[in-house]
Amino acid sequence: MQTLKVNLGERSYPIHIGEGLLDLPELFAPHIIGRQVAIVSNKIVASLYLERLSHSLAAYSVISVILPDGEINKNWKTMQLIFDALLTARHDRYTTVVALGGGVIGDMAGFAAACYQRGVGLIQVPTTLLSQVDSSVGGKTGINHQLGKNMVGAFYQPQAVLIDTTTLNTLPSRELSAGLAEVIKYGLICDKSFLVWLEKYIDDIRALSQVALTEAISRSNTAKAFVVNADERESGVRATLNLGHTFGHAIETYMGYGTWLHGEAVAVGTVIALEMSQRMGWISIQERNYGIHLFLRAGLPVIPPAEMTEADFLERMIIDKKVIDGRLRLVLLRHIGEAVLTDDYPKEILQTTLRANYNALVHCKS
Amino acid sequence: MQTLKVNLGERSYPIHIGEGLLDLPELFAPHIIGRQVAIVSNKIVASLYLERLSHSLAAYSVISVILPDGEINKNWKTMQLIFDALLTARHDRYTTVVALGGGVIGDMAGFAAACYQRGVGLIQVPTTLLSQVDSSVGGKTGINHQLGKNMVGAFYQPQAVLIDTTTLNTLPSRELSAGLAEVIKYGLICDKSFLVWLEKYIDDIRALSQVALTEAISRSNTAKAFVVNADERESGVRATLNLGHTFGHAIETYMGYGTWLHGEAVAVGTVIALEMSQRMGWISIQERNYGIHLFLRAGLPVIPPAEMTEADFLERMIIDKKVIDGRLRLVLLRHIGEAVLTDDYPKEILQTTLRANYNALVHCKS
Numbered sequence: 001m002q003t004l005k006v007n008l009g010e011r012s013y014p015i016h017i018g019e020g021l022l023d024l025p026e027l028f029a030p031h032i033i034g035r036q037v038a039i040v041s042n043k044i045v046a047s048l049y050l051e052r053l054s055h056s057l058a059a060y061s062v063i064s065v066i067l068p069d070g071e072i073n074k075n076w077k078t079m080q081l082i083f084d085a086l087l088t089a090r091h092d093r094y095t096t097v098v099a100l101g102g103g104v105i106g107d108m109a110g111f112a113a114a115c116y117q118r119g120v121g122l123i124q125v126p127t128t129l130l131s132q133v134d135s136s137v138g139g140k141t142g143i144n145h146q147l148g149k150n151m152v153g154a155f156y157q158p159q160a161v162l163i164d165t166t167t168l169n170t171l172p173s174r175e176l177s178a179g180l181a182e183v184i185k186y187g188l189i190c191d192k193s194f195l196v197w198l199e200k201y202i203d204d205i206r207a208l209s210q211v212a213l214t215e216a217i218s219r220s221n222t223a224k225a226f227v228v229n230a231d232e233r234e235s236g237v238r239a240t241l242n243l244g245h246t247f248g249h250a251i252e253t254y255m256g257y258g259t260w261l262h263g264e265a266v267a268v269g270t271v272i273a274l275e276m277s278q279r280m281g282w283i284s285i286q287e288r289n290y291g292i293h294l295f296l297r298a299g300l301p302v303i304p305p306a307e308m309t310e311a312d313f314l315e316r317m318i319i320d321k322k323v324i325d326g327r328l329r330l331v332l333l334r335h336i337g338e339a340v341l342t343d344d345y346p347k348e349i350l351q352t353t354l355r356a357n358y359n360a361l362v363h364c365k366s
Numbered sequence: 367m368q369t370l371k372v373n374l375g376e377r378s379y380p381i382h383i384g385e386g387l388l389d390l391p392e393l394f395a396p397h398i399i400g401r402q403v404a405i406v407s408n409k410i411v412a413s414l415y416l417e418r419l420s421h422s423l424a425a426y427s428v429i430s431v432i433l434p435d436g437e438i439n440k441n442w443k444t445m446q447l448i449f450d451a452l453l454t455a456r457h458d459r460y461t462t463v464v465a466l467g468g469g470v471i472g473d474m475a476g477f478a479a480a481c482y483q484r485g486v487g488l489i490q491v492p493t494t495l496l497s498q499v500d501s502s503v504g505g506k507t508g509i510n511h512q513l514g515k516n517m518v519g520a521f522y523q524p525q526a527v528l529i530d531t532t533t534l535n536t537l538p539s540r541e542l543s544a545g546l547a548e549v550i551k552y553g554l555i556c557d558k559s560f561l562v563w564l565e566k567y568i569d570d571i572r573a574l575s576q577v578a579l580t581e582a583i584s585r586s587n588t589a590k591a592f593v594v595n596a597d598e599r600e601s602g603v604r605a606t607l608n609l610g611h612t613f614g615h616a617i618e619t620y621m622g623y624g625t626w627l628h629g630e631a632v633a634v635g636t637v638i639a640l641e642m643s644q645r646m647g648w649i650s651i652q653e654r655n656y657g658i659h660l661f662l663r664a665g666l667p668v669i670p671p672a673e674m675t676e677a678d679f680l681e682r683m684i685i686d687k688k689v690i691d692g693r694l695r696l697v698l699l700r701h702i703g704e705a706v707l708t709d710d711y712p713k714e715i716l717q718t719t720l721r722a723n724y725n726a727l728v729h730c731k732s
Contacts, residue, residue, distance in 0.1 A: 076442050087513040090685055090692075115518045118508060119599070142484060147453040152481045154520065233485070319456055 002218045006137065006225045008232055011157045015137060015225070017217050019210055021164040022049060022125070025056045031123055031159035034094030037062045040082055040109035041100040042069035045127050048170055053100055053125065063089045067105065072258045074104050074144050076152075082112040096121030096159070102128035102175075103135040103262065107153070110141030114156035122158040127167040129179025129213075130263050133186075133220035136161050138228045138241075148319045149249050155233055165213045176206065177299035178263025181244075183216055184294050185270060186223040189240050192337030194219050195294070202297050240339035243331045244270030247304075250316035254308055260301075267300035275361070276353040277333040280345060287336045292362060303358040310354040368584045372503065372591045374598055377523045381503060381591070383583050385576055387530040388415060388491070391422045397489055397525035400460030403428045404452055406475035407466040408435035411493050414536055419466055419491065429455045433471065438624040440470050440510050442518075448478040462487035462525070468494035468541075469501035469628065473519070476507030480522035488524040493533040495545025495579075496629050499552075499586035502527050504594040504607075514685045515615050521599055531579045542572065543665035544629025547610075549582055550660050551636060552589040555606050558703030560585050561660070568663050606705040609697045610636030613670075616682035620674055626667075633666035641727070642719040643699040646711060653702045658728060669724040676720040 001018030016027055037060040041050055046066050054062055065085040067078050086095065097120060099109035106124055113122035126136035142153015168176065180202070187195035197219070198205075204212035224241065231238040248269030252260055271292055278288040295302050317328055329343040330350070367384030382393055403426040407416055412432050420428055431451040433444050452461065463486060465475035472490055479488035492502035508519015534542065546568070553561035563585070564571075570578035590607065597604040614635030618626055637658055644654040661668050683694055695709040696716070 076446070080442070083511055083518055084513070087511060087517060087685065092692075115508075115520060117517060118506065118519045118521050140484065142481075145449055145453060147450070151453060151483060152449055153484045154481060155484050319453065 002214060004218065004221050004225055006157070007229045008157060011139075013158055013160050015161040015163065015221050017132075017163040017165065017214055017221070019164070019166050019214075021162050022052050022167070023056055025059065027160070027162055028056060028098075028123065029059070031121070032060060032096045033121060034092065034096065035061050036089075036091045036095040037098060038082070038086055038089075038091060038095060039064040039098045039100055040067065040105060040112070041065075042067055042102075042105055044069070045101045045105070049100060049127065049167065053098070057098070063091070067108065069101070069104055070258045071104060071144065071149075071252070071262070072256075074108060076143060079108050079112050079143060082109065083116060086112075086116055091116075091120075093117040093120055096123060098123045098125060099136075100125045100127065101131075102126065103131040106131050106136050107141050107150075108143060110139075110156055110158070111143060111153050114141055114154035119156070122156065124158045124161045126161070126163060128171055129168055129176050129217075130182060131179075132163045132165075132168075132217050133179060134182045134224065136163070137221055137224050138238075139232070149252060151319075163217060165210055165217065168213060169208060173206070173299070175261065175263075176208075178261040178267075180205065180298035181263035181267040181270070181295065181300055183220050184291075184298060185241075185243050185266065186220045187294075188270065188274075188291060188333060188336060189223075189243050189331075189339035190227070190337060191219070191223055194223070195337070198294065202294070206299065236341075239329070239341045240331050243333070243339050244268075244273050246317050246328075246330060247272040247313065250313045251305060251308065253316045254312055255305060264301050267295045267298075268302060268304050271295065271302045271358065272304065272353060273330070273332055275356055275358070276330070276345075276349060279349050279353055280332065282332065282334050283336060290336070296362075302362055310351055313354050368580060370584065370587050370591055372523070373595050374523060377505075379524055379526050381527040381529065381587050383498075383529045383531065383580055383587070385530070385532050385580075387528050388418050388533070389422055391425065393526070393528055394422060394464075394489065395425070397487070398423075398426060398462045399487060400458065400462065401427050402455075402457045402461040403464060404448070404455075404457060404461060405430040405464045405466055406433065406448055406471060406478070407431075408433055408468075408471055410435070411467045411471070415466060415493065415533065419464070423464070429457070433474065435467070435470055436624045437470060437510065437515075437618070437628070438622075440474060442509060445474050445478050445509060448475065449482060452478075452482055457482075457486075459483040459486055462489060464489045464491060465502075466491045466493065467497075468492065469497040472497050472502050473507050473516075474509060476505075476522055476524070477509060477519050480507055480520035485522070488522065490524045490527045492527070492529060494537055495534055495542050495583075496548060497545075498529045498531075498534075498583050499545060500548045500590065502529070503587055503590050504604075505598070515618060517685075529583060531576055531583065534579060535574060539572070539665065541627065541629075542574075544627040544633075546571065546664035547629035547633040547636070547661065547666055549586050550657075550664060551607075551609050551632065552586045554636065554640075554657060554699060554702060555609050555697075555705035556589055556593070556703060557585070560589070561703070564660065568660070572665065602707075605695070605707040606697050609699070609705050610634075610639050612683050612694075612696060613638040613679065616679045617671060617674065619682045620678050621671060630667050633661045633664075634668060634670050637661065637668045637724065638670065638719060639696070639698055641722055641724070642696070642711075642715060645715050645719055646698065648698065648700050649702060656702070662728075668728055676717055679720050 124136040248265035490502035505523040614631035
């Protein structure tokens, strides 16, 4: 087991990563203050892991809340099911919510924990690679609004994050690939040596080598924790974690939540950011292709939906949370391994980037 | 103008109290960081004050959101109107929400500011006595759930609270009385000399003397700020601010939100707490009657609804936020001017208190 720490003063918490952590009651106990626990999960994950987790929490009065999964259900109506269950079972303000599932479950259970009686305990038990390297750490919680993704939510830190790497054995390979989009992202924004490591071990990761998975998750979270420590509420450097996300969110919104996986949209969004960074003269064509190649090896899409025009992108990007007073800020790569958040770019470069022929670009790549 | 300060480190903020503050742009400007402002109000208050407030905010891009008012509308569906308006007008994360109205508007606008894009700016401009002395200060925001009042919300501090005492000139006298319930409460829990002052000036307050109002509001907020400074997230002493509220919430829930005003339910709830404190042997019959007399002079009810039984109370009190592991903690008076939060009381005293004949008690009082 590897243990990292997110340092946020009195809101600091550990991230434990390893095989079989679900079965270790002693990892949960220090983070549960009352006698009541509510496990929030979805049908598939619950059928696989709820019994084991409940066994580890046998010392407490436990209820479980099974939510419909998917971005399309990440809304207030679904979250209301959590409040209904907590109130019906008379859970008090010393209850602890345990989020067992992927990013959608973690975001909703986390936001519910932030809001229930103005804030109760929260333990994240992420079961997808995406949530293990991204959404379970850092305290971002929330739901979607029909006019924008993640527009309503809270910054709310968990008491602990428990990552059981064996849960990835049951993850569909499309979702494993989606998680790798965020893993590659950490290398691109702040850790070139991690990219070198990934090039070497990406096939082992896809083959579910526990050693390679633990290392990839640990290095991803180290990068994330470092950035979150420096900027919890995203007033500066934390925004670089959103490399590819502004373009990616536009794809998700255009296609309808759930059609593309978040990680797939981020992969294509990052390819667009690579292309724009190259057009800015900040990275070379070879470096751009190096990034694209990693996404392809991870089993990810790298070409935007053919039906999306420049206008389709811009219209959706303008309601991004990184907009200040109408100016659209973008995360771009100054170098491979160094991201910047900037609104200082010629508008024409953004436009030609969105009009570029990605199909040709990917197939021409040597 | 009087100015108090709530000291919460980087979340500290001023409370300005005085006549005509609505018309002073210089009081708003230091607390607005972006170019966008959203005024949230209700129909009646907007018809009286929206134009003046908008004039003071003319330097910004301002939208207004008019909500249906009343506890019955303090729910997610109503709050959604705020998110719809913010997203439609493309307000970014540097927008500032200005809550113009009473407690219901302040609670919903505050919770919306806490959640919109995970937190934006907030200025409270309370226009009822109740919100001026209570809900606008201290950062409690939230909405009701059909199973309990204020069960979903956030601790979210505003950037400033601006109290224009002349807004009370248009407040119905029943609502002025309701606000006085909380004013009297501050004296009972922590400031006996304030009770002496109130006895002398309560008629002036009800006659809307600006001098008496400013003093009453300022002393109430001084008491509240003192308690909130000591215990922002209500792990201890802050709970004493809820004197009368556990009983009062039971009345509100039983009668249906909005039938009784919150302050009216708190007045009766506090009378029940006075009665129980007397039965505990902590205060004398004379002291109990002294408290009841003040509520009567404030124009408030002091007798629980005749149809509510002991069981009706207990059933609703058990889901109160002050319950830990099924034990009901109550705020009682150890002395007049000194409240305690305790679960150390004989159950029979609670039961006989709830069965007491308040009608007889009030009329026997000399």
